[in-house]
Amino acid sequence: MTARRIVIAPDSFKGSAAAADVAVALAEGWIRSAPADSFALRPMADGGEGTLDAFEKAVDGSQRVPVRVTGPTGFPVDAAWLRLPATDDLPGGTGVVELASTSGIELLGDERRGLTASTLGFGQAIAAALTAGVSRLVLGIGSSASTDGGVGALTALGARFLGGFGASIAPGAEGLDEVATADLSGLRPMPDGGVLVLSDVTNTLTGPNGAAAVFGPQKGLDPAGIARADAGLARLAAVLERQDLAEAAGSGAAGGTGFGLLAWGAELVPGAAEIAELTGLAGDIAGADLVVTGEGRFDGQSAAGKAPAHVAQLARAAGVPVALAAGSIDGDAGAFAATASLTALAGSAERAIADPLGFLRDAGEILARGA
Structure with a gap:
């Protein structure tokens, strides 16, 4: 498989894992399936923690x-x-x-x-x-x-x-x-x-x-x-x-x-949007083969100004496919190239919350195979 450049730009999983830790865990899992790929880790936020x-x-x-x-x-x-x-x-x-x-x-x-x-x-x-x-x-x-x-x-x-x-x-x-x-x-x-x-x-x-x-x-x-x-x-x-x-x-x-x-x-x-602008995220995405974003809960409100929605918007504007990792997915995620739910991987929300970084690594591995 040809080596790809992956931008990982998640929000925090509130109450479970900081955005920077989420990005690292996804990358660690990703290389289990695609060790030749390279990464730009760009943890996101919307003005809150992280x-x-x-x-x-x-x-x-x-x-x-x-x-x-x-x-x-x-x-x-x-x-x-x-x-x-x-x-x-x-x-x-x-x-x-x-x-x-x-x-x-x-x-x-x-x-x-x-x-x-x-x-x-x-x-x-x-x-x-x-x-x-x-x-x-x-x-x-x-x-x-x-x-x-x-x-x-x-x-x-x-x-x-x-x-x-x-x-x-x-x-x-x-x-x-x-x-x-x-x-x-x-x-x-x-x-x-x-x-x-x-x-x-x-x-x-x-x-x-x-x-x-x-x-x-x-x-x-x-x-x-x-x-x-x-x-x-x-x-x-x-x-x-x-x-x-x-x-x-x-x-x-x-x-x-x-x-x-x-x-x-x-x-x-x-x-x-402002954090993405000030940190030059669009430039990183322009040179990527794939973008991975995520948040603790993806639902109907996720499109209303939340960080993953903006990351996905930038990726689509650049013609770059985008994948999603989330603690739970309760909305329409059909626009993403691949998705992974920690709750689904863990079998329950309680298990996912108990070991979010472990299941994020599993999510990264799965997304690398499917995207």
Whole structure:
């Protein structure tokens, strides 16, 4: 068989395996069937967990910068931001900061802090990148633990949110009950190259399609908590006099952090597409014989802005066949040259989750034979 060049560009299998580990496991299995093939490993993300990994794997010269921040529960968290190399246009380089690793829901384990979790640590990591002199920021805001409207992050960047008696408000969604005044005049200036915010969410800030109603339950909010958080987010928008931003697509991302960053002056963009653009994925695909993508669950929502859908779109535009590996496949995957489901290979979802990398290797071996 003629040696082929394979681009492996999966998203993370959320809760089971990081995108970088998924890519390696698929390649390890692949060479069992096709040892002569070569690989470009391009782990993907849509702004949530794995965003730093995606950039680090794809951009030579990237440097992780350790930072200790206040986690979503108020305790310290050791995290990092990523510095991409300087260019003529961006002499300070680009700082990539990920909400998931600083204020993310995965940091809570099985615990949920729907009313009290905060984005303060995310803002502290952004501030650290600015202090280091980056010329542009790229912010991934998926996997948030909180519904604080980005108040925590903006506070770390110099904003002040006060209650009726001039006292600082409590962290998290419960603090939004108290917001009476907001002062953004102390916000740190944006870097000259601007701030791009990566998200795959188009929800608005409030209402039935808003941050609290749609994402509150997974963050531990009961119906009363959802109503309270939604009212608090509406109050925040009213205090800031930015109802226009509250109605913008994506303002409800990450518990309203999208709204807060828009108020700072940032630009919200589709996460998967922007990561692919910034890491040069299309160029890798153009020289490939086959592309492999994947995610934890492939279903009817997978075409709506998720990373594998964008990878497949780039592959088809380049005339390159694309294969799919997924934890489970519950949608129409007929457009793929080959597919492999970990659940089907394992015999049950429980077995697949218990050893995702092992079954990913098996999936890679099967895809190499079938694609």
